[in-house]
Amino acid sequence: MQKFGLIIDSTVYFDEDTFKNIDFEVVSLSVTVDEMTYQEVEINEELLYPYIDEGTRMNSSAPSVGAFVEAYEAAIEKGYTKIAVIPLSSGLSSTYQSAVMAADLLDRPDIDIRVIDTLSANFGIRNLLLTLTDDIASGMDIDEFEKEILKRAEQSKLQFTLTHLRQLLNTGRLRKLTYYAAGILRIKPLIELIDGKLENVARPRSMRSVIHNFINSIGSIIKLGKLLRITVIALNEEAALEELLRQIKAEFPHATIDVIHKINPVFTLSLGYKGIGFAATAY
Structure with a gap:
């Protein structure tokens, strides 16, 4: 109980x-679009896609x-x-x-x-x-839960790449010159959650390199626990998802794998609607 x-x-x-x-x-949380504010739980992130493409200013609130x-x-x-x-x-x-x-x-x-x-x-x-x-x-009692979730958080990795950078430009997280250069050079920013903040840790130019980075990152934590759980997030990137899952299953055959195709409106507003990534926890 x-x-x-x-x-x-x-x-x-x-x-x-x-x-x-x-x-x-x-x-x-809440999302404001065109001066209309919505509770995040009341809307679907697909509502935001046209606004992202149009460059509409949007914001979220705690x-x-x-x-x-x-x-x-x-x-x-x-x-x-x-x-x-x-x-x-x-x-x-x-x-x-x-x-x-x-x-x-x-x-x-x-x-x-x-x-x-x-x-x-x-x-x-x-x-x-x-x-x-x-x-x-x-x-489980609350003391053990607090201890375990903090321990497992330290034994985790979260990385993703974005293949649709328009929203980073819209929100000012990416300068216009960098946005166009990224498109020409086919750069796929590799973003990692480090100490609670999102950091750009690499700029691979192919999805093959992105997936190689993902596999290496997961491999870096497997020795920290007997079990491994991985959540894969794929937003309109089915081919990349298929290849990433193939490599995860080959490299980590005992991992428990969960696949999702949503990141909810607040993160869509910040990051856009096309990309792939993972969260992995060894425990």
Whole structure:
């Protein structure tokens, strides 16, 4: 039986089967497009594709403190006196700070709220939680959960490449000259989540080189644990997905592999809608 409440934010993609054996609450970020603001949980990222192509300015916002207070109260109403909160990295969003402020505002000394910064995000948090769902459902206590998820976060890698760079230009993350040069040279920026922030670690010019980098990165953590779970994210890159899966299965035959095709609206707004990547955790 689950012993503590669990709260995640809406940037973590899941379907009805992903975390079906555990109880959790979701706190939504928001997306503003053409002066219209939507809760992330209420829209599909495909809504944003035309705006990305048109270069429309869009932005996202962290959840309010009040939204987290409501989530805490919902968990308390279910009978939980201990609550674990797993927001996206504090290096990427103020979501973590909102969660901490809400815990202070709630002012319930009888309720143990842990806001845990894994320095991960999106499909990285999804992958971490999937290594722990059975333990949570079986009665893992919150102390062990906090210890394990932080340990496993340190034994993880998250990398991806983007093959549609328009949104990086739209958001100012890529200068116009660099954008056009990348197109001419067929550069595929290799981005890694390092210490909670997204860093461009390489600029390969072929998908073959990208996949080679992915395999080497996964290989760098396998000695850190007996088990290996990998979430592969593929956004409109089916040929690359097929090759990446082939190589993962050949190099890491005992890995548990999960494939998803969504990163949810907030990350689509920031990064665009075409690319491929992975999150891997050894444990």
